[in-house]
Amino acid sequence: MKNNELNTIREALKISPDNVPLLKLFAKLCVEQWALGEGKEVFERILTFHPNDLEAQLGVAQVLYQMGKVSEASVRIESILQNHPESAEALLYSAKVKISEGDFKSANDHYHKSIALNNSLKDGAVEKELKEAGLSAIPAETKPDTPVLNTSAGWIAEESNELLTGEKDGSLLEAIDNIERPKINFSDVGGLENIKEEIRLKIIYPLQSPDIYKAYGKKSGGGVLLYGPPGCGKTLVSRATAGEIKASFISIGLHQILDMYVGNSEKNLHEIFELARKNAPSVLFIDEIDALAANRTDLRHSASRTLINQFLAEMDGDIASNEGVLILGATNAPWYIDAAFRRPGRFDRIIFVPTPDEEARLQIIQVLSKGKPVEKLEIRELAKKTKDFSGADLKALFDLATEASLQKAMQENRVIPITTNDLLKQAKRLIPSSKAWFESAKNYALYSNQSGLYDPILSFLGIKK
Ligand SMILES: Nc1ncnc2c1ncn2[C@@H]1O[C@H](COP(=O)(O)OP(=O)(O)OP(=O)(O)O)[C@@H](O)[C@H]1O
Ligand SMILES: [Mg+2]
Structure with a gap:
């Protein structure tokens, strides 16, 4: 669980605040979750102990780039490349920055150097930009035999044609x-x-x-x-x-x-x-x-x-x-x-998509009873007595009742319709399946309601709004 993971690392950092591997893990998690400010702070903290740490330097540059501060990112990347001209990651970021700056030729150059050093850094978005700028995204010599992390628009299309026609095992x-x-x-x-x-x-x-x-x-x-x-x-x-x-x-x-x-x-x-x-x-x-x-x-x-x-x-x-x-x-x-x-x-x-309210249950029951041997169902009554039932629970009701009546029908050798009572009897035995879900959902909605995202859950539960 993401938030928990971050919190666990935060707790661990309280105990050993200068643990660099932990700090790096934390910063990367932050960046992944777009907690860019916090991520940047942590990378910078690492740099106060280890000013030459390549990963942290790259981290700061990446955050700046993701924040849209392209020229600041560019300055950082250039200085990284001066000390580490063979860093594939730095070259990749440099390519991205150059694209943002409109310098496609250098971008192309850096991108190819980067993937020649580390083929797994292939980046579909970069290749697309380069291609649109009229530059070949993938020179033949860097094309691997078995593409693994390939996201190049161009030759993925070839690949998938093959697959779409079903030729590949x-x-x-x-x-x-x-x-x-x-x-x-x-x-x-x-x-x-x-x-x-x-x-x-x-x-x-x-x-x-x-x-x-x-x-x-x-x-x-x-x-x-x-x-x-x-x-x-x-x-x-x-x-x-x-x-x-x-x-x-x-x-x-x-x-x-x-x-x-x-x-x-x-x-x-x-x-x-x-x-x-x-x-x-x-x-x-x-x-x-x-x-x-x-x-x-x-x-x-x-x-x-x-x-x-x-x-x-x-x-x-x-x-x-x-x-x-x-x-x-x-x-x-x-x-x-x-x-x-x-x-x-x-x-x-x-x-x-909540559990259905009474009106919705009424409609679901109507849908479910279509084409079934039912006898004048009291649909409203059924809808009233199946509070908290999901659509699937209602379907289960019908399945169970159908089975029971089929069994009787086989014994008596005639069609025996399903009655309201049959269904109500089953309803009493069934525990709504959504209960457990709402228990955990309630916790998230109350304690980590990301900018009101889960308000619909709260209002459904009658807790808020
Ligand atoms: N609104 C509905 N109207 C009619 N039938 C429903 C409705 N909701 C659920 N059902 C019945 O319950 C079955 C299960 O629903 P469905 O698979 O769409 O649920 P789901 O929300 O995708 O569940 P899960 O989260 O487990 O994937 C359906 O195949 C259908 O028979
Ligand atoms: Mg589903």
């Missing part, structure tokens, strides 16, 4: 269910009206009236992050969105990307985005987004940091345009998610 695309054209639409989702409307605004209207949207300088696409307790319709509404606009639906759980081949995660991620782009209009549903964000603090695996950067670049449309691609992310643990994910153009809409 063990491709991620074979592991996922590929492209689906869902038959369900919004009418199959009970309640969640605000979410449906948000999605309409973000993709459905822009697709229906592209000219109007263009006139206002708006594009379709972008990201919506859905969070909340399990079983409340995040996956369902995402699938229904695709059905609603007859778009393709591409669904992936992050563990599928992370678990595949060590080091191939970036490529997998890129393939998924490419698949969505090629099939636009499309809904790209990424479940368990938190797995990606939580990895961010795992400094031992630097690849996962690359993966996050890759993810952000894919979302930003840096690598290729995401026009017509709606990215829907889902998580049960929004508190693991880095603020960098919430910047405009990324998941700029974050929506709480």
Whole structure:
């Protein structure tokens, strides 16, 4: 847990305030979480003991660069390079700074020196800039045989063509269910009206009236992050969105990307985005987004940091345009998610998907009873008596009642309809599954409510507002 991790290190630093490795770890974590000011302070503190520490020097330069103080960063980098002309990281930062300053020729020069020294520093964003400036992003001699952390727009496209046509064994695309054209639409989702409307605004209207949207300088696409307790319709509404606009639906759980081949995660991620782009209009549903964000603090695996950067670049449309691609992310643990994910153009809409209220339960029950042998259900009564039930809990009610009545039907050899009483009987036995979730969510909302992000949880619990 990110905040805890930072706090643990803070505590440890109180005991040994001059522990340099600890200070470095802390500073890097700060920078990763965009606590730039604090990160910079800590790097500078290290420099007071060890003025020649390369990592700390680079850290300060990086923070300055990330703060947008390009000329200050440039001065720092130049002095680092004077003492360490072979530092691949310094050369990479120098390239970034030069690009910001518009000096593409030097940027190109430094970038190539950097990746020749350390190929894992390949940087998609830098390569894209260089390419746009008319400079070859990757000279043939530095092209590795097996690309690992490659984010170059140019030849990733070649790679993924191969994969998209399914020529490669063990491709991620074979592991996922590929492209689906869902038959369900919004009418199959009970309640969640605000979410449906948000999605309409973000993709459905822009697709229906592209000219109007263009006139206002708006594009379709972008990201919506859905969070909340399990079983409340995040996956369902995402699938229904695709059905609603007859778009393709591409669904992936992050563990599928992370678990595949060590080091191939970036490529997998890129393939998924490419698949969505090629099939636009499309809904790209990424479940368990938190797995990606939580990895961010795992400094031992630097690849996962690359993966996050890759993810952000894919979302930003840096690598290729995401026009017509709606990215829907889902998580049960929004508190693991880095603020960098919430910047405009990324998941700029974050929506709480709560357990359904009585009206929503009523609608869900209606949806669930469609096509089932039910006898004049007292829907209102059922909705009233299923407080705190998630959509999935309600579905479980129907499943259990169906099973019981099927068993009877088999014995008596006739169809025996499901009654309100059957369902109420099951409801008494079921404990709402969202309870545990709300217990931990409440703590986050009360004690680490990042700029009011979790206010919807508090107001749902009747604690505030
Ligand atoms: N609003 C709803 N309307 C109709 N059915 C629902 C609704 N919400 C949930 N359900 C039922 O519960 C099942 C589980 O919902 P879903 O998988 O969308 O939940 P989720 O929010 O994605 O959960 P998780 O966080 O565990 O992934 C659905 O397949 C559906 O049968
Ligand atoms: Mg789900």
